[in-house]
Amino acid sequence: MNFPILSSLILLPIVGALFLFFTKDKEGNNSTAKYVALFTTVVNFLISIYLWISFDQSTSSFQFVEDRVWIEGFINYKVGVDGISILFIILTTFITPICIISVNNSVKNRLRDFLIAILIMESFMIGVFCALDLVVFYLFFEAGLIPMFLIIGIWGGERRVYSAFKFFLYTLLGSVLMLVAIISIYWITGTTDVVQLYEIGIDVKYQNLLWLAFFSSFAVKTPMWPVHTWLPDAHVEAPTAGSVLLAAILLKMAGYGFIRFSLGLFPIASEVFTPLIYTLSVIAIIFTSLIALMQEDMKKLIAYSSVAHMGFVTLGIFTLQQQGIEGSIIQMISHGLVSAALFLTVGVVYDRMHSRLISTYGGLVSVIPKYSILFMLFALASLGLPGTSGFIGEFLILMGAFKDNFLVAVIASIGVILGAAYMLWLYKRVIFGKLINKDLKTILDLNRSEYFILSCLAAPILFFGFYPDPLINTIEVSVTDLINMHNTNIASK
Amino acid sequence: MENLNLVLPEIFISLSIMFLLILGVFKKNSSKITFNLSLFTILITAIITLNETFSVSRETLFNESVVIDSMSSLMKIITLIGGFLVLVISSSYLKTFKIYNIEYPVLILSSILGMMVMISSNDLIVFYMGLELQSLALYVLATYNRDQLKSSEAGLKYFVLSALSSGLLLYGCSLVYGFSGSTNFDIISNQLNSNEYVLTFGIVFILVGLAFKISAVPFHMWAPDVYEGSPTTVTLFFTIVPKIAALTVFIRFLYVPFLNLIDQWQMIIIFLSIASMVFGAVAAIGQTNIKRLIAYSSIGHIGYTLAGLATASNEGIQSSIIYISIYVVMNLALFSCLLMLRRKDQYYENIEDLSGLSKNHPLLSLCLLVILFSLAGIPPLAGFFAKFYVFKAVLEQSMFFLAIVGLLSTVVAAFYYLRIIKIIYFDKEKDKYDTDHSLWLKFSLTVSTILILLYFIFPSQLIEVVSRINII
Numbered sequence: 001m002n003f004p005i006l007s008s009l010i011l012l013p014i015v016g017a018l019f020l021f022f023t024k025d026k027e028g029n030n031s032t033a034k035y036v037a038l039f040t041t042v043v044n045f046l047i048s049i050y051l052w053i054s055f056d057q058s059t060s061s062f063q064f065v066e067d068r069v070w071i072e073g074f075i076n077y078k079v080g081v082d083g084i085s086i087l088f089i090i091l092t093t094f095i096t097p098i099c100i101i102s103v104n105n106s107v108k109n110r111l112r113d114f115l116i117a118i119l120i121m122e123s124f125m126i127g128v129f130c131a132l133d134l135v136v137f138y139l140f141f142e143a144g145l146i147p148m149f150l151i152i153g154i155w156g157g158e159r160r161v162y163s164a165f166k167f168f169l170y171t172l173l174g175s176v177l178m179l180v181a182i183i184s185i186y187w188i189t190g191t192t193d194v195v196q197l198y199e200i201g202i203d204v205k206y207q208n209l210l211w212l213a214f215f216s217s218f219a220v221k222t223p224m225w226p227v228h229t230w231l232p233d234a235h236v237e238a239p240t241a242g243s244v245l246l247a248a249i250l251l252k253m254a255g256y257g258f259i260r261f262s263l264g265l266f267p268i269a270s271e272v273f274t275p276l277i278y279t280l281s282v283i284a285i286i287f288t289s290l291i292a293l294m295q296e297d298m299k300k301l302i303a304y305s306s307v308a309h310m311g312f313v314t315l316g317i318f319t320l321q322q323q324g325i326e327g328s329i330i331q332m333i334s335h336g337l338v339s340a341a342l343f344l345t346v347g348v349v350y351d352r353m354h355s356r357l358i359s360t361y362g363g364l365v366s367v368i369p370k371y372s373i374l375f376m377l378f379a380l381a382s383l384g385l386p387g388t389s390g391f392i393g394e395f396l397i398l399m400g401a402f403k404d405n406f407l408v409a410v411i412a413s414i415g416v417i418l419g420a421a422y423m424l425w426l427y428k429r430v431i432f433g434k435l436i437n438k439d440l441k442t443i444l445d446l447n448r449s450e451y452f453i454l455s456c457l458a459a460p461i462l463f464f465g466f467y468p469d470p471l472i473n474t475i476e477v478s479v480t481d482l483i484n485m486h487n488t489n490i491a492s493k
Numbered sequence: 494m495e496n497l498n499l500v501l502p503e504i505f506i507s508l509s510i511m512f513l514l515i516l517g518v519f520k521k522n523s524s525k526i527t528f529n530l531s532l533f534t535i536l537i538t539a540i541i542t543l544n545e546t547f548s549v550s551r552e553t554l555f556n557e558s559v560v561i562d563s564m565s566s567l568m569k570i571i572t573l574i575g576g577f578l579v580l581v582i583s584s585s586y587l588k589t590f591k592i593y594n595i596e597y598p599v600l601i602l603s604s605i606l607g608m609m610v611m612i613s614s615n616d617l618i619v620f621y622m623g624l625e626l627q628s629l630a631l632y633v634l635a636t637y638n639r640d641q642l643k644s645s646e647a648g649l650k651y652f653v654l655s656a657l658s659s660g661l662l663l664y665g666c667s668l669v670y671g672f673s674g675s676t677n678f679d680i681i682s683n684q685l686n687s688n689e690y691v692l693t694f695g696i697v698f699i700l701v702g703l704a705f706k707i708s709a710v711p712f713h714m715w716a717p718d719v720y721e722g723s724p725t726t727v728t729l730f731f732t733i734v735p736k737i738a739a740l741t742v743f744i745r746f747l748y749v750p751f752l753n754l755i756d757q758w759q760m761i762i763i764f765l766s767i768a769s770m771v772f773g774a775v776a777a778i779g780q781t782n783i784k785r786l787i788a789y790s791s792i793g794h795i796g797y798t799l800a801g802l803a804t805a806s807n808e809g810i811q812s813s814i815i816y817i818s819i820y821v822v823m824n825l826a827l828f829s830c831l832l833m834l835r836r837k838d839q840y841y842e843n844i845e846d847l848s849g850l851s852k853n854h855p856l857l858s859l860c861l862l863v864i865l866f867s868l869a870g871i872p873p874l875a876g877f878f879a880k881f882y883v884f885k886a887v888l889e890q891s892m893f894f895l896a897i898v899g900l901l902s903t904v905v906a907a908f909y910y911l912r913i914i915k916i917i918y919f920d921k922e923k924d925k926y927d928t929d930h931s932l933w934l935k936f937s938l939t940v941s942t943i944l945i946l947l948y949f950i951f952p953s954q955l956i957e958v959v960s961r962i963n964i965i
Contacts (some may be wrong), residue, residue: 146871169907173902183885
C-alpha cells in the first residue's frame, strides 16, 4: 500500500487542532493561532490538489483506497475516492482556509476555540466524502454535528441557542433512521462495505424501506422542502464562517449521499421514488424562491436560495441521466463557491453596519464600488448567468430533466426565472438606489484580506463557467459507470 | 472437598471486612488507615479475580449453588474497579461533610461482597442472601450523611421500597420453587415448562423485584429521590455498582432457569426497555438538579441495556454488558465533574450552577462536553458505540419497533444533554469554583474522559473480552 494520503487529509486538521489546543490562548493577540490554522488548512489544500493531479480520470473504480480492520469481522476502516467524491474533498479543503481568513472581524472572543472547531469540522467533512464503509460514513456524518452545534451556539447571533438546538435535533432525528437502515443492511448482506455492496446488490424487497430511511436523513440535511426550516435559522444565526461552512459543504454531504448511497445501493427504489423527489424538488424550487423574494434579511434570503438550488440538485440526481447527475455535481460545487461568496459578501457589510436587513442599505455602489462589482458577479453566478459556473450546473440539470420528464423541467425552468428575480431585486435594493442611510456614507470598501478571499472565490466561479472541462472530465467516467450499473440493475430485475 | 480457591475473592473480602471492623473499634482515629486498607483489599480481590478469569471456563461449587464463569469474573472485576474508584474519589467529599468515618469503606466493602455473591449465584437462596447483604449496606450508605434531612429521607424511602421489592422477589422465588422443586437454577431450568399457568406469576414477581433493583420503568419511583438525597459519592456508587450486579442476575435468571419460558418474559423485557428509554428521556427534560437528572438519565440507559437482553441471543447479552461497562465509565466521569463543583466547602449540584463554566474552567467544561455528548450517543464517542452494539443485536432479531423507538428516544434524550451543554457554553458565567481537587479525582476524570474520547480507535478489545461470554 502506498502512502495513506486520504487518512493524512483527514488527520492533518485534527493534528492542527491538537496543536492549537496546547498553545496558550492569549486574549487580543491570537494571530499565531490563526496562522497555525491557516497553515494546516493550506497544506491540506495542497495535498488535495496533489490528489487531484495524481487522480486517474480514466477509471471509475475507487482510488487511493485504504482498508484496515477496525472492529474485527464487522467494520473495516475503508476510505477511497472516485470521480464523484474527489471534487467535494477539494471543495472542502478550498473553502476551509477561506473561512479561516475571513474570521478576522466576525469572531470576537475565544478565537482559538473557534479555529479548533473549524479544523475538526474540516476533518469530519473530508471523512464523509471519502468513507467507503457505511458505518464509517455515518460516524463522520454525525460527528460533524458537534462542532457545528458549538459554532452556531457559542459564536452565533441573538437567537443562537434556538437555532443550534433546532439544527442539532432536526439532523439527529433524520439520521437515527439511517443508522437503523445501515445495521439492517449489515444483517441482510453481511457487510457494510460500499464497494462490495455495489457488487452484491440488496434484495429488492428491502430496498424501499431502506431507501426511505436514508432519505429521511439526507432530506433533512439537503434540506428538502418541507424539512428545510432549520436551515434559515441556522444560517442566519451562525457566524459568517459557520454559514459558509454550512452552505458550502455541509449541505453537499446529503447530495453526495444521494448519489453514492441512494442511487448506488437502491437502484430499484430510486426508480420507485423518483416522482416523490421530483415533487419535493419542484416545490422546493418554486416555493422557496417565492419565500426568498419576500425576505427582509439578506442572510435569510441567501439561505432560502440555497434550498431552491439544492432543489435543482436533487432534481438532477434523480433524472438518472448522464447530464442530470453531472449537472447536479457541478451545481453543488458551484453552489459551494457561490453561496460561500454570498455569505462572505453579506458578512463584509454586516461587520461594518451590524445589520443584515436589506432596508438598512441602498446606494452602496457610489461608496464602495469594488464591493459592488464582486457582489454583482456572485449574484449573477447565483442566478446562473452564462459564463459563470452556476450556469453549467443548472443547464445540465435542466437538459437531463427535459429528457426524463418534460413537465417537471418546465416548472423547474420557471424556478430559474424566479431565482433571477430575487437575486436581482436583492442586488438592486442593496447596491443601487439613493443613499438614504447616513451611516453608510462613511462605510469602508473591501480591505486587503476581504478582497483577497472574494477574488479567490470569484476566480474558480468564472474559470469553470467558461471552461468546465476539468470538472466534467473528472466526474464523467464515474457517472457513466454509475448509470450503467443502475441500468443493468433495473434491467436484471 | 470443594475447591475453595474459586471463592477466594469472596473469602478474602469478608475476612478483610471483619478485620477492618475490629481495627476501627480498637484503634482511635483510624478512618484514614481503614480507607487505605479497604482500597488495598479491593485491589487484591480484583487481582485474585483477574487471575481466576484466565484459569477457569465454568466451574460450580457447593452443590452447584455457586458458579464461576467468564461472565461472573468480568462483572466482578467491573464491580471492583467501580467500587475502588468510588472509594478513592470519596474522601475529600466526606471530609467536607465531616463524615469521614470507618463505616463508609466497610459498608462499601460489604455491599461489594453482597454483589459478588449475587453475581456468582446459581441458586435462589444464595442469590437472595447476596441481594440482602448488598441492600442492607446500601440503605445505611444512603442515609450516611445523617445530619441532613434529605439524606435520612432518602435512606428511609430506599429502605421501604427496596424491602417491598425484596418481598415480591422472595414471593416469586417461592412460587418458582414450588413448581420446580428446587432452588438450583440448572434444575429449575430442566423442570420448568411453559404449560404451568401459575408459574408466569412467579416469573413476573421475580422480574418486578429485579426491575426495582435496576430502577426500570415503571418501578423507578424511588430512584430520583434517593439519588438526590444521598451524599453525592454514594449516589455515584448507586448509579454504577449495584446496576452491574443486578444486570448480571437479570441475565442469569432470564437465560438459565427461565430460558424455556422466553415467550412469557420477552414481552415484559421489551416493555420495560421501551418504557425506560422513553420515560427516562422525557422526564429528564424538566429537571433542575443534576443528581435528579442523572437519575432519570440512568433510567434511560438501563432501558438500552434491557433492549440488549430482550433479544435472547448471545450477541444481545454481550452488547448489554458492553453498554453497562461504557455507561460505568461515563457516569464515573460525570460524577467526577460534579464533585469538582466546590466553592469554599460547599458543593453545588444544580444545573444552574454550571452556567458559563467554560469561561472559568475551560478544561473541566471540555471534559463535560465530551461526557455529555457521549451520554447522548453522538459518534465518535464511546456512548455511540454502546448504543450501536445494542441496536445491532436488536436488529439482528428483526425487532424494528424496539430499535426505532430506542433511537428516537435518544433524540429526545439528546435534548436535555444539549441543554446542559448550552448552559455550560452559551450562558453567562458565575463565580469561579475551587481548583484544589485531590489527585485521584483529577486522575479518574482524565482517564475516563480519555477513554470515552478515544474508545473509537480500539473498539475491538472490549468486544474481545466480552465475546467470551456465551450463556445460551
